[in-house]
Amino acid sequence: MTLLQVKNLVVEFPNRRGTLRALDDISFDIAPGEILGVVGESGAGKSLTGASIIGLLEPPGRVAGGQILLEGQRIDNLGFDAMRPIRGRKIGAIFQDPLTSLNPLYTVGRQLIETIRTHLPVTESEARKRAIGLLQDTGIPAAEQRIDHFPHQFSGGMRQ
Ligand SMILES: Nc1ncnc2c1ncn2[C@@H]1O[C@H](COP(=O)(O)OP(=O)(O)OP(=O)(O)O)[C@@H](O)[C@H]1O
Ligand SMILES: [Mg+2]
Incomplete structure (x- = not known):
């Protein structure tokens, strides 16, 4: 396959x-x-x-x-x-310079939630739960708080 x-x-x-x-x-x-x-x-x-x-x-x-x-x-x-409908759902990319992929004016959570809701029929609060779960999957500590931080408050690796 x-x-x-x-x-x-x-x-x-x-x-x-x-x-x-x-x-x-x-x-x-x-x-x-x-x-x-x-x-x-x-x-x-x-x-x-x-x-x-x-x-x-x-x-x-x-x-x-x-x-x-x-x-x-x-x-x-x-x-x-x-x-x-394919990009961001079935296929995606994490590029070398993650700061240019994130909007500096919006929290990390807002951007994750927007992407999830573009692809899945879920409510804001369901999407937020999912986003926190995704941050936890990557090993980011205190994901419930981190989700409301801005990209500049993340390290380079966390942004990726
Ligand atoms: N917009 C463009 N116009 C002309 N050439 C380009 C353009 N974008 C990339 N290239 C050329 O394509 C080639 C490949 O670039 P690419 O960014 O894929 O390299 P890379 O293997 O990712 O390098 P690095 O390890 O530095 O990230 C380079 O020679 C680059 O100059
Ligand atoms: Mg490159």
Whole structure:
């Protein structure tokens, strides 16, 4: 069984002088429960691979070849609206710089609750309970209090 399949992925950035091929023929499979580590020098394309898979490649970057399949379904050719129910529920990413992924003006809890309620038909208080449980799962102490803190009150690892 394969959860995620990346087949011959090519990502390009067109520019004035031509086209930069940033990813050239990347292929791998991930099975449920499997952890795949990818190692490479700075600029090798690790983050770009992740961004392409979850459909968050920044224009003018584009998938110029290959396929990405999640549970056997192609997700590389889905539009933003079709990807919305999948991203954040079936697939997600924790990037190097978690501070840019969190809104500094809102508490951590508010942001977790918003994401949960985007995907599940639960009330505010149910979502809050779930969010506290998720913080506990990651090993964050005093999750009931921490949930009302702001991102700048968390450490880098806690933000991730
Ligand atoms: N918007 C862009 N326009 C042009 N080239 C880009 C763009 N974004 C990324 N690249 C190029 O794609 C390549 C891969 O970058 P990427 O961020 O995936 O590297 P990385 O392997 O994650 O590196 P690090 O270990 O430093 O995080 C780099 O050469 C980078 O310059
Ligand atoms: Mg990176």
